[in-house]
Structure formats: structure tokens, C-alpha cells
Amino acid sequence: MFDLDQAIAEWRRQMAAEGLKSREVLDELESHLRDEIEQQDLAGASREQAFENAVQQIGCAAALEGEFAKVGTRTSVKNAVLALAGIPNQYIDESMNRSNLEPRWATYTKATAFLAPAVCLWALSILYVVPKVQQICLEAGGYRLPGFVRVMIGLSEHGVLICGAIVLLLGLLEWRSTAWPRYRRATVGVGTFVLNSVVLVSIFILVIVALTYAPALFRHGK
Numbered sequence: 001m002f003d004l005d006q007a008i009a010e011w012r013r014q015m016a017a018e019g020l021k022s023r024e025v026l027d028e029l030e031s032h033l034r035d036e037i038e039q040q041d042l043a044g045a046s047r048e049q050a051f052e053n054a055v056q057q058i059g060c061a062a063a064l065e066g067e068f069a070k071v072g073t074r075t076s077v078k079n080a081v082l083a084l085a086g087i088p089n090q091y092i093d094e095s096m097n098r099s100n101l102e103p104r105w106a107t108y109t110k111a112t113a114f115l116a117p118a119v120c121l122w123a124l125s126i127l128y129v130v131p132k133v134q135q136i137c138l139e140a141g142g143y144r145l146p147g148f149v150r151v152m153i154g155l156s157e158h159g160v161l162i163c164g165a166i167v168l169l170l171g172l173l174e175w176r177s178t179a180w181p182r183y184r185r186a187t188v189g190v191g192t193f194v195l196n197s198v199v200l201v202s203i204f205i206l207v208i209v210a211l212t213y214a215p216a217l218f219r220h221g222k
Contacts, residue, residue, distance in 0.1 A: 002048040008033065011055060033058055102185050104174065111192045118199040126156045129206050136213050152202055 011033070012026055020026060033054050040050030130153060155162065173180040 002046075002051075004037070004047055004051060007048075007051050029058060104181070104184065107185050107188050108170075111188045114192050115195060118196045121203060122156070122199050125203055125206060126153070129203070129210075133206055133210050133213075136210055 008030060012030065015026060015029070020029075036054035036057055037047075037050045040053050041047065045053065173184075
């Protein structure tokens with residue numbers, strides 16, 4: 001009488017002998033094999049015939065090893081590119097459970113650490129750079145501050161409210177959204193990157209504005 005478990009065990013030994021040594025890969029293949037056998041059973045095939053059909057559909061060890069190697073290489077390359085770009089991998093496997101996700105404290109701690117220098121630069125710019133630029137504009141002939149600089153000042157005046165709204169939104173997502181943990185790392189990472197970029201671009205524009213009005217200030221001084 002055909003023994004399915006014994007046949008699968010022999011199939012695993014044969015696959016290992018042909019070069020497919022990874023236990024994790026063999027376990028995954030066995031899972032697919034059993035699923036296919038169930039499908040064959042439902043189609044009316046005998047247990048032995050279902051096993052043979054499933055084995056043929058799974059394929060030989062050499063071909064499977066090559067396919068797994070290709071998938072592993074593509075995944076490694078993708079993760080390496082994302083890491084070098086400073087962008088977290090946002091495509092989390094749907095089968096991953098919550099215990100495999102990055103803890104919330106780790107995500108927010110890293111975001112805070114990356115944002116701290118940008119926040120300090122922004123504060124120093126508002127306290128020291130913007131007043132100097134404003135003074136240059138006035139002394140160079142009464143020029144108004146560029147609209148972008150006025151927006152910077154307005155955002156700074158309401159900075160506490162904006163930060164409070166962001167914290168409140170994150171708190172609501174942590175409390176009410178069951179899907180948020182799967183997207184938390186990607187969302188916070190992209191948000192941190194965008195905010196850092198905005199600060200750097202703002203400081204660069206302030207420097208450009210100061211350099212633009214400096215010649216007019218020099219002529220006015222004469």
C-alpha cells in the first residue's frame with residue numbers, strides 16, 4: 001500500500017542527494033508538494049498518482065536550486081540598493097507576522113536621531129540667518145523678503161502646533177490602525193528624508209538670497 005509520508009521523505013532525501021541541501025527550502029517545497037497532492041486528490045487522482053504528478057510539477061533539484069539562487073540574488077541586490085539610497089524597504093511580505101516587524105520604539109528613535117540635526121539647523125537659521133537676510137534686504141534698498149523666506153518664518157511661528165498635529169496623527173495611527181505597523185517604517189523613513197531635504201534646500205536658498213542682494217547693499221553703502 002502506498003505510504004505518502006514515506007514517499008515524501010524519500011523524495012526529500014533524493015532532492016538533498018542531488019544538491020538541494022537547504023532545510024528551509026526543502027520545507028517550503030514540501031509544503032507546495034502537499035498542496036499540489038491535495039489538488040490532485042480533489043481532481044480524482046489516486047494518492048500515488050497524485051504524488052507522482054506533484055513531483056513532476058515541482059521539478060528536479062538542479063532547476064529548483066537555480067531558481068532559488070536567482071530569487072535570492074534579486075532580493076539581495078534590491079535590499080542593498082535601497083539601503084545605499086537611505087530608503088527603507090517598504091515592500092513587506094504579507095505573510096510576515098507582527099513579531100517580525102521593527103518595534104515602534106526603534107523606528108521613532110532612529111527618526112528622531114536623523115531629524116535632530118535638521119531641526120537644530122532650522123532653528124539656527126530662523127534665529128540668526130533669517131534676521132541677517134532681512135537686514136540685508138532692507139539696507140539694500142527696502143526689498144521685501146522673498147516669499148519662500150516668509151513661508152519659513154510662518155512655519156516656524158506655528159512649529160509647535162505642526163509638531164503637535166504630527167504627534168497626534170501618529171498616536172491615532174498606533175492606537176486605531178491595525179495596518180499601520182506594516183507601513184510605519186517606510187512612512188516615517190520617507191517623511192524623515194523629505195524633512196531633511198526641505199531644511200537643506202531652505203538653507204541653500206537663504207544663502208542664495210543673501211548673495212543676490214549683497215551687491216545691491218554694497219552699492220547702497222557707497
